[in-house]
Amino acid sequence: MFEIINKLTRTFGPSGNEGNVAVLISEMLKGKVDEIKTDALGNLICIKKGSGKKIMLAAHMDEIGVIVSYIDDKGFLRFGGVGGINPFVILGQRVVFENGTVGVIWYEENIDNIKNIKLEKMYIDIGAKSVKEAEELVNVGDMAVFEAGTVLQNGRIISKAMDNRIGCAILIKMALNEPKTDNEIYYVFTVQEEVGLRGARTAAFGIVPDMALAVDVTTTGDTPECKPMSVSIGNGPTIKIKDRSVIAHPEIKDRLIKCAKEENIPHQFEILMQGGTDAGSIHTTAGGIPSGGVSIPTRNIHNTAEIVDMKDVENAVKLLEAFVH
Amino acid sequence: MECGELLKKLSDIRAVTGRENMATEKIAELFREYCDDVYVDAFYNVIGIKKGQAEKPCNVLVTAHYDEIGLIVTGIEDSGFLRFSAAGGVDAKAIGAMEVTVHGKEDLFGVIGVKPPHLISPEDKDKGIKMEDMRIDIGFGGEKAKELVSIGDMVSFNSPARELMNNRVAGKSMDNRSGVAALIEILKELQRLKHDDNVYVVATVQEELGLIGAICATYNIKADLGIVIDVCHGDMPDAPSDEAFPLGKGVAVAIGPIISRKHTKECMKLAKEENIPYQIDPEAGDTGTEAAVHAVAREGIPVILLSIPSKYMHTTVEMVSVNDVVSTGKLAARYIAGRAKE
Numbered sequence: 226m227f228e229i230i231n232k233l234t235r236t237f238g239p240s241g242n243e244g245n246v247a248v249l250i251s252e253m254l255k256g257k258v259d260e261i262k263t264d265a266l267g268n269l270i271c272i273k274k275g276s277g278k279k280i281m282l283a284a285h286m287d288e289i290g291v292i293v294s295y296i297d298d299k300g301f302l303r304f305g306g307v308g309g310i311n312p313f314v315i316l317g318q319r320v321v322f323e324n325g326t327v328g329v330i331w332y333e334e335n336i337d338n339i340k341n342i343k344l345e346k347m348y349i350d351i352g353a354k355s356v357k358e359a360e361e362l363v364n365v366g367d368m369a370v371f372e373a374g375t376v377l378q379n380g381r382i383i384s385k386a387m388d389n390r391i392g393c394a395i396l397i398k399m400a401l402n403e404p405k406t407d408n409e410i411y412y413v414f415t416v417q418e419e420v421g422l423r424g425a426r427t428a429a430f431g432i433v434p435d436m437a438l439a440v441d442v443t444t445t446g447d448t449p450e451c452k453p454m455s456v457s458i459g460n461g462p463t464i465k466i467k468d469r470s471v472i473a474h475p476e477i478k479d480r481l482i483k484c485a486k487e488e489n490i491p492h493q494f495e496i497l498m499q500g501g502t503d504a505g506s507i508h509t510t511a512g513g514i515p516s517g518g519v520s521i522p523t524r525n526i527h528n529t530a531e532i533v534d535m536k537d538v539e540n541a542v543k544l545l546e547a548f549v550h
Numbered sequence: 551m552e553c554g555e556l557l558k559k560l561s562d563i564r565a566v567t568g569r570e571n572m573a574t575e576k577i578a579e580l581f582r583e584y585c586d587d588v589y590v591d592a593f594y595n596v597i598g599i600k601k602g603q604a605e606k607p608c609n610v611l612v613t614a615h616y617d618e619i620g621l622i623v624t625g626i627e628d629s630g631f632l633r634f635s636a637a638g639g640v641d642a643k644a645i646g647a648m649e650v651t652v653h654g655k656e657d658l659f660g661v662i663g664v665k666p667p668h669l670i671s672p673e674d675k676d677k678g679i680k681m682e683d684m685r686i687d688i689g690f691g692g693e694k695a696k697e698l699v700s701i702g703d704m705v706s707f708n709s710p711a712r713e714l715m716n717n718r719v720a721g722k723s724m725d726n727r728s729g730v731a732a733l734i735e736i737l738k739e740l741q742r743l744k745h746d747d748n749v750y751v752v753a754t755v756q757e758e759l760g761l762i763g764a765i766c767a768t769y770n771i772k773a774d775l776g777i778v779i780d781v782c783h784g785d786m787p788d789a790p791s792d793e794a795f796p797l798g799k800g801v802a803v804a805i806g807p808i809i810s811r812k813h814t815k816e817c818m819k820l821a822k823e824e825n826i827p828y829q830i831d832p833e834a835g836d837t838g839t840e841a842a843v844h845a846v847a848r849e850g851i852p853v854i855l856l857s858i859p860s861k862y863m864h865t866t867v868e869m870v871s872v873n874d875v876v877s878t879g880k881l882a883a884r885y886i887a888g889r890a891k892e
Contacts, residue, residue, distance in 0.1 A: 453633060453682070455625040455701055466702030467622060472568030472637075472759055474593070478702070494701035496624045498635065513593045513766030 226538065227377050229253070229397055233390035234375045237323050239290030239307050239368040240420045243267055245323075246286040250393060250414055254400050258412065268428040269414040271400060277407035280549050281434035281514075282399075283425050283503040284392030284441065285418030288385070289527055290370040291320060291330075291349070293363055300353030302328065305344060307368055308419030309500075312342045314528050320369035326351055326362040328369060371529040380535050381458070387531035389418065391521050392440040395541050404546040415503055422470060425503035429510040436477055436515045438548065439465075439504035440541070442531070443495045443520035454498075458522040459534040461491030462541035465518030468497035470505020477517030484547035490540050495520055519544055553879075554719060554872045556580075557731045561711035561721030564651065566620035566704040567638045567758040570594045572653065577616055577730065577753045584737035585751070591770065595763045596753040600737060604746035610886050611750045611773035611851070612736060613764050613840050614729030614780065615757030618722065619864055621645075621686075621705035623652065630695040631685035632660070634705060638758030642681040644865045649708040652688055654699040659708075660688040709866035717872045718797065724868035726757065728858045728875050729779040735879020736886070743887035747774075757840060764840035768847030775813065775889075776844035776853035777882055782831055784861035784869065792832075795859040798871040800827025801878040802857040808836055808845040810852035817854055817885050826881045827873075831857055856882060 238246035247269040251261050260272040269286070289308035296302055312332075320328045328349035332342055349369070353359035375384035384390075396412045404410075411432050416424035418441075429437060443463050446454030456463055464481045465473045485492040495518070508516035519541055524532040551559070560580075565573035574594045581588045581598035588598045596616070601607070619638030626632055632652065646664040651657050662684055667675075686705065688695060711721030721727075733751045740749060750771050754763030757780075768776070782802050785794040795802045803818055805811075821828045836842040837855055844853035856878050861869040 453625060467568065467637075472756065475569065475571055496622060496635065496702060509762055509765040512770040513591065513762075515592055 275409035300359035422506035442523035463495035470501025473517035474515035558711035560727035567617035739883030781860035782857035784859035802831035804855035806833035
């Protein structure tokens with residue numbers, strides 16, 4: 226499992242540029258599913274045929290990153306965020322472009338109060354001495370992602386892009402396990418979740434499943450002096466009750482609870498106060514698709530070092546296998 | 551049932567947004583009396599159909615949401631107090647010391663406790679309180695509370711509807727049960743009138759969470775004309791006069807870029823001819839109502855927005871005039887029955 230996660234998190238794939246991740250996943254799943262296809266937006270759809278219900282499981286492939294908006298005379302890159310980027314988190318971080326070019330994020334130091342820092346007061350330094358040198362490596366519109374290794378330590382994984390390669394890893398592991406079921410399973414690896422749940426919408430419209438689950442990450446309430454939330458890493462995957470984009474369909478939520486209880490899978494309930502998931506766009510598509518979610522409790526979401534517990538990941542696979550049974 | 555009674559009955563139904571399945575059957579029951587067919591879709595929208603007499607009838611889709619704002623349990627403390635957040639737009643200032651029902655394994659009575667004035671320090675005296683600092687007290691200690699209540703359970707407010715002077719009714723869910731009452735007024739009126747078109751009245755879900763029910767209904771029912779019934783702000787002390795409408799002066803008919811100019815004009819003309827009181831509601835934006843969904847559903851549905859003025863919106867004492875509900879139903883029904891064939 227860690228090998229799958231490690232490969233996925235190290236692959237370049239900011240929103241709108243998920244191609245490398247899709248190639249990696251389709252190689253992993255070749256021969257394990259009945260059909261693999263890519264839709265117009267770039268969603269990777271892997272189908273295990275069946276005669277029963279159509280069940281869509283969605284995990285987004287894209288990760289947050291930055292996009293070059295302007296290159297100044299001295300070769301410094303100005304940039305915007307791709308997805309939810311916090312200026313405090315990215316300060317001093319390394320970023321890497323698809324072609325391997327590395328940059329460092331820093332800020333205009335004459336700012337009065339560091340509290341007022343904004344992305345437009347920051348830049349990426351790729352070591353270029355001039356605009357010409359910079360443009361040999363990078364163009365306006367190029368995206369970069371954060372550079373940070375993936376580590377397994379004390380049963381917990383620390384990595385960038387855990388949001389949401391961990392969801393992809395869970396679907397991959399599940400597909401490789403080839404769970405026994407009559408239902409038709411759509412393992413859908415979606416694009417552009419971080420910029421507005423976009424890929425999942427077109428994927429769901431193309432499939433029109435009977436039900437759908439988004440497999441993604443959720444915040445926790447288990448770090449020092451954080452906001453109260455009844456979710457901790459290591460206590461099991463969460464069954465989504467509600468986030469900003471969706472309130473889980475009662476039948477989906479209840480089916481997940483029933484599966485978890487019957488199979489004795491540790492689980493928690495998730496009410497995510499900030500952020501949405503692919504379920505948000507899926508459930509209002511094509512006249513309404515009953516949808517819910519299973520999430521991996523994750524510390525430091527949208528940071529360059531997100532932390533999950535391996536047990537939660539393994540239990541999520543079990544829970545999803547029970548759900549599609 | 552007379553409209554005032556109906557309104558009180560509807561307001562007292564509990565259907566917290568996202569968990570409308572607790573009340574679906576009650577709404578369906580009310581529709582059944584007047585419809586040719588009633589069904590419930592996958593998201594618990596309740597759809598009543600009244601067939602038209604034309605050989606090739608058009609479809610008119612009338613929506614009014616039946617979900618209500620409420621609270622959702624986010625945590626159960628070892629002491630038994632329940633943490634919560636809002637389901638829909640709830641103002642923390644307006645809920646202190648409210649009585650509530652926690653929809654756990656069974657319905658539990660609860661109160662939202664607030665600190666007594668004696669214990670509030672002078673510097674905190676004029677400060678507001680955040681929802682994350684409030685708790686629901688159901689009387690039980692932690693163990694029993696955890697047995698009966700789960701994270702994700704919904705909470706509704708206890709505020710039985712009451713009739714006031716001057717034909718007014720106040721209750722927890724005039725937004726938008728007064729709209730649902732208007733749907734039933736439409737159905738009643740249509741029993742007396744001949745109509746060519748098929749009429750779909752839909753009590754929709756999850757409006758308070760982002761117009762979700764209407765998004766589903768407008769896709770599933772291919773409509774030629776949409777009518778949305780919701781509440782608008784009633785005139786009250788210190789309300790901005792351009793955004794609030796007096797109670798009892800009739801239905802507010804919206805005019806705005808997303809609203810069908812043609813149908814709205816004809817609707818107002820009809821109101822004048824039939825002496826149905828109405829007010830004009832200018833809506834520069836997307837209205838924040840289900841009309842925004844109708845307008846861009848499928849190939850686009852020409853839509854009329856009719857609003858019932860309600861004071862104190864999103865509190866437990868929302869107040870409407872029964873007369874406005876009746877005039878809304880009457881205008882919509884007569885427009886449907888009398889509308890010229892295209």
